[in-house]
Amino acid sequence: MDIASDHASFGALLRDVRRTRRLSQLELSLQAEVSQRHLSFLESGKARPSREMVVQLSTTLDLSMRERNRLLHSAGFVGLYPQRTLDAxxxxxxxxxxxxxxxxxxxxxxxxxxxxxxxxxxxxxxxxxxxxxxxxxxxxxxxxxxxxxxxxxxxxxxxxxxxxxxxxxxxxxxxxxxxxxxxxxxxxxxxxxxxxxxxxxxxxxxxxxxxxxxxxxxxxxxxxxxxxxxxxxxxxxxxxxxxxxxxxxxxxxxxxxxxxxxxxxxxxxxxx
CATH class of the missing domain: 3.30.450.180 (Beta-Lactamase)
Incomplete structure (x- = not known):
């Protein structure tokens, strides 16, 4: 997968999660302490998120561990949380x-x-x-x-x-x-x-x-x-x-x- 499609996937996923939480870009930017302009660029794919930014947004959105990993993967990073089988x-x-x-x-x-x-x-x-x-x-x-x-x-x-x-x-x-x-x-x-x-x-x-x-x-x-x-x-x-x-x-x-x-x-x- 190329970088552009990675970014678009992350932006689309971030936008969907934000809307699910019924937050505007302004509301999320204030809660995450990120400029609304930068958040807009992340959602549109014009800016590439750092790993720290993905974690910061995931924490602000109170995502489950599965969804945090999913957001990290969409941005091209390795997930933070393992998924072991119950018999491990x-x-x-x-x-x-x-x-x-x-x-x-x-x-x-x-x-x-x-x-x-x-x-x-x-x-x-x-x-x-x-x-x-x-x-x-x-x-x-x-x-x-x-x-x-x-x-x-x-x-x-x-x-x-x-x-x-x-x-x-x-x-x-x-x-x-x-x-x-x-x-x-x-x-x-x-x-x-x-x-x-x-x-x-x-x-x-x-x-x-x-x-x-x-x-x-x-x-x-x-x-x-x-x-x-x-x-x-x-x-x-x-x-x-x-x-x-x-x-x-x-x-x-x-x-x-x-x-x-x-x-x-x-x-x-x-x-x-």
């Missing part, structure tokens, strides 16, 4: 922490996902919960085929959990709005969202996402499984001060019963 030797403390969380969450379900809601691992109560509805492997195959197992797809796919969700009209808009907001800052989420919005039978109103809509603090998931009601709410846990792309994007979703009947049902499932 130096990721052993990360794996141990995840295993501990999943184990101690029992008898309640817990999963580990990446930022795009692809399933990394799950605890035994989660496996048993999905098993109540039939063969989990067959359900995953129907929802995701041979691709990554994705929790958002599983939740809203017509052959996933959608038929079992009692409060779909409350839950789905909240989930989709949250995902759409995250996709503005993390482009890797957008293809998953696009796939889900194209599912057959998804009400048209769900596709008209209102990013400014006010949602309640917690939206429980109300499932009806084989005639029994299960109400769950969730918490997300992340790693503090990560210095690796994989660790930065890991999310642990912990499920808790929203009432006593749900608590008893989860305890019964765990004992089977």
């Amino acid at each position: 030797n130096d990721m052993a403390p990360v794996r141990a922490a995840l295993d501990l969380l999943l184990h101690h969450q029992s008898p309640y379900p817990a999963i580990v996902v990446d930022r795009a809601w692809n399933l990394i691992t799950q605890n035994t109560p989660m496996q048993r919960l999905l098993g109540v509805l039939g063969d989990p492997e067959a359900r995953w195959q129907a929802v995701c085929g041979d691709g990554p197992r994705n929790i958002l797809k599983l939740t809203l796919h017509p052959e996933g959990l959608r038929p079992y969700i009692v409060n779909l009209d409350v839950l789905a808009p909240a989930i989709l709005a949250r995902t759409a907001r995250e996709a503005l800052e993390h482009p890797e989420i957008q293809p998953v969202l696009d796939t889900v919005l194209a599912y057959p039978g998804l009400p048209r109103a769900y596709r008209q996402i209102d990013l400014a809509a006010v949602t309640p603090p917690v939206v429980p998931t109300h499932l009806r499984l084989l005639g029994q009601d299960l109400r769950l709410f969730t918490m997300l846990a992340t790693f503090g001060t990560p210095l690796d792309v994989t660790t930065d994007e890991l999310r642990v979703e912990l499920f808790f019963p929203a009432d006593d009947a749900s608590r008893v049902l989860l305890e019964q499932l765990s004992a089977t």
Whole structure:
């Protein structure tokens, strides 16, 4: 790739990120302590950014590690943050922490996902919960085929959990709005969202996402499984001060019963 195209790629990416943050050139220049004229030249490709300038702009824009690397690469620099596989030797403390969380969450379900809601691992109560509805492997195959197992797809796919969700009209808009907001800052989420919005039978109103809509603090998931009601709410846990792309994007979703009947049902499932 030649220098001119490198610069144009960086400028276009910087402009897109700035607009996503709903910042004018003037606003970004003031926050980053860069002249508006220089920022304009960077976006148009008339000026070449230094590595320090890319880092400064990335920090000001509060980009994720993946997006910081992407901006550096577009400017012709090596990324700052490595992306190790979870089974790498130096990721052993990360794996141990995840295993501990999943184990101690029992008898309640817990999963580990990446930022795009692809399933990394799950605890035994989660496996048993999905098993109540039939063969989990067959359900995953129907929802995701041979691709990554994705929790958002599983939740809203017509052959996933959608038929079992009692409060779909409350839950789905909240989930989709949250995902759409995250996709503005993390482009890797957008293809998953696009796939889900194209599912057959998804009400048209769900596709008209209102990013400014006010949602309640917690939206429980109300499932009806084989005639029994299960109400769950969730918490997300992340790693503090990560210095690796994989660790930065890991999310642990912990499920808790929203009432006593749900608590008893989860305890019964765990004992089977």
